[in-house]
Amino acid sequence: MLSVADLKKGTKLILDGDPYVVTAFDFVKPGKGQALYKCKMKNMISGSTLDRTYRSGESFEPAGMDERDMEYLYKEGTHYTFMDQQSYEQVVMEEDAVGDAKNFLLENTKVAVLLFGDKPIGVTLPNFINLRVTQTDPWLKGDTSGSDSKPATVETGYVLRVPPFIEEGELIVIDTRTGEYSTRVKG
Amino acid sequence: MQNSGALYIRAQVLQAIRRFFTERGFLEVETPFRIPANAPEEFIDPVPTLASWQLQTSPEICMKRLLCRGYDKIFQICRCWRADERGSRHLTEFTMLEWYRSNADYHNLMQDCVGLLQQVADTCSEGACFKRNSLKIDPNQTWLHFSVQEAFLRFAKANALVSAQNGLFDELLTDRIEPALEKFEVPVILQDYPAQLAALARLKTEAPDFAERFELYVGGLELANGFSELTDPFEQRARFEEANRIRQQMGKSELPLPEPFLAELSAMPPAAGIALGVDRLVMLTVGADCIDQVVAFTPESL
Numbered sequence: 036m037l038s039v040a041d042l043k044k045g046t047k048l049i050l051d052g053d054p055y056v057v058t059a060f061d062f063v064k065p066g067k068g069q070a071l072y073k074c075k076m077k078n079m080i081s082g083s084t085l086d087r088t089y090r091s092g093e094s095f096e097p098a099g100m101d102e103r104d105m106e107y108l109y110k111e112g113t114h115y116t117f118m119d120q121q122s123y124e125q126v127v128m129e130e131d132a133v134g135d136a137k138n139f140l141l142e143n144t145k146v147a148v149l150l151f152g153d154k155p156i157g158v159t160l161p162n163f164i165n166l167r168v169t170q171t172d173p174w175l176k177g178d179t180s181g182s183d184s185k186p187a188t189v190e191t192g193y194v195l196r197v198p199p200f201i202e203e204g205e206l207i208v209i210d211t212r213t214g215e216y217s218t219r220v221k222g
Numbered sequence: 223m224q225n226s227g228a229l230y231i232r233a234q235v236l237q238a239i240r241r242f243f244t245e246r247g248f249l250e251v252e253t254p255f256r257i258p259a260n261a262p263e264e265f266i267d268p269v270p271t272l273a274s275w276q277l278q279t280s281p282e283i284c285m286k287r288l289l290c291r292g293y294d295k296i297f298q299i300c301r302c303w304r305a306d307e308r309g310s311r312h313l314t315e316f317t318m319l320e321w322y323r324s325n326a327d328y329h330n331l332m333q334d335c336v337g338l339l340q341q342v343a344d345t346c347s348e349g350a351c352f353k354r355n356s357l358k359i360d361p362n363q364t365w366l367h368f369s370v371q372e373a374f375l376r377f378a379k380a381n382a383l384v385s386a387q388n389g390l391f392d393e394l395l396t397d398r399i400e401p402a403l404e405k406f407e408v409p410v411i412l413q414d415y416p417a418q419l420a421a422l423a424r425l426k427t428e429a430p431d432f433a434e435r436f437e438l439y440v441g442g443l444e445l446a447n448g449f450s451e452l453t454d455p456f457e458q459r460a461r462f463e464e465a466n467r468i469r470q471q472m473g474k475s476e477l478p479l480p481e482p483f484l485a486e487l488s489a490m491p492p493a494a495g496i497a498l499g500v501d502r503l504v505m506l507t508v509g510a511d512c513i514d515q516v517v518a519f520t521p522e523s524l
Binding site (some may be wrong): 062067070 | 267400
């Protein structure tokens with residue numbers, strides 16, 4: 036069990052059956068009164084936030100989280116299926132839990148899946164991922180508009196800004212943390 | 223990068239405090255930091271040291287013994303330690319200013335607070351104002367006074383005496399009253415606390431449910447706690463024992479009683495004393511959100 040002394044930013048605990056992460060924390064103590072521990076917490080499944088005040092002596096169940104190496108297999112409707120690289124067990128995740136990672140997921144991509152008990156609640160991608168450009172306007176050499184980027188669509192359907200010299204069919208590197216173009220894959 | 227000017231302003235604030243009290247005939251004193259017993263309190267845990275002595279949680283015990291010996295106006299700026307208190311406005315080791323006056327009551331201390339804060343703001347802060355949450359608080363304007371009961375009825379829609387009995391007093395104070403006090407552009411004094419929340423204070427003769435204790439707030443930040451001192455050794459011993467009884471109920475260790483203080487207390491003249499958090503006064507002077515910004519080192523950085 037966790038005590039109030041263990042509460043700090045980043046602590047994961049279970050409230051009403053759901054995993055929460057502490058996003059802000061402060062210790063307050065009015066006058067000669069008792070210590071109070073003020074927390075802002077975020078539900079790790081729904082993303083909703085709440086404020087709670089605890090007194091010393093209260094205890095909490097830590098949220099047991101497990102991160103496992105998995106391979107993305109396929110998508111069916113809003114369900115994304117991943118396979119555990121060690122046990123070959125398959126897990127299915129809702130689109131909401133996949134979040135922005137869906138913009139960069141190609142079949143057979145190696146990812147880390149965060150599990151709360153048996154429930155997958157998040158995906159961590161490699162920091163950089165290679166995707167092929169499926170649509171972008173050609174670069175007009177005489178273009179004097181001065182624009183230093185243009186929109187491009189990649190094979191997952193994600194649209195981002197790329198430099199003007201990028202052409203359809205080229206492989207580019209995307210930083211998955213920002214969703215931005217990083218560099219061109221040469222050769 | 224921390225606020226690079228904070229340590230300079232901190233030094234100025236310390237000088238302004240010393241000037242204020244020496245100009246008014248107060249004697250600066252030093253008393254031991256390591257003592258055999260603090261005043262036992264329900265919610266303050268001393269840091270233990272060798273030979274089962276403790277670091278002081280406040281210099282009050284020794285300073286009141288000096289009052290008993292006839293030193294009638296004394297002040298001290300010193301380090302105090304309170305176990306497990308750490309947050310944006312708490313450090314386990316912090317700097318306290320305490321001052322005591324013989325033949326005085328808490329009204330005299332309120333007047334001292336007005337003069338002290340005006341002098342600190344005038345000499346150490348930009349525009350002679352304190353700053354908290356982007357609000358300017360001007361100690362040169364008329365201060366506000368609320369009785370604790372008034373503040374509870376007005377800001378928490380609750381009765382202070384009932385709240386003190388049912389254990390909700392502290393939550394209501396931090397969740398409803400302190401946020402309301404953040405909005406005032408002058409310092410605020412909350413006075414006359416429910417008797418059970420004032421272990422070393424004298425009760426009001428005309429309203430014995432309340433004690434002659436006050437707290438000073440600037441921008442919603444609690445800065446000082448003062449009271450008319452209890453001088454009855456029997457009543458004082460009973461209140462210490464009550465604090466220990468409550469500590470036991472909470473599963474905390476009992477604390478030793480400061481016996482020499484209790485033995486000398488009958489010789490203490492009527493007096494009033496107050497403790498003010500110097501780190502917080504510096505926070506208000508520089509406009510720092512967090513106590514970490516006004517000290518040279520935090521425990522985590524050592």
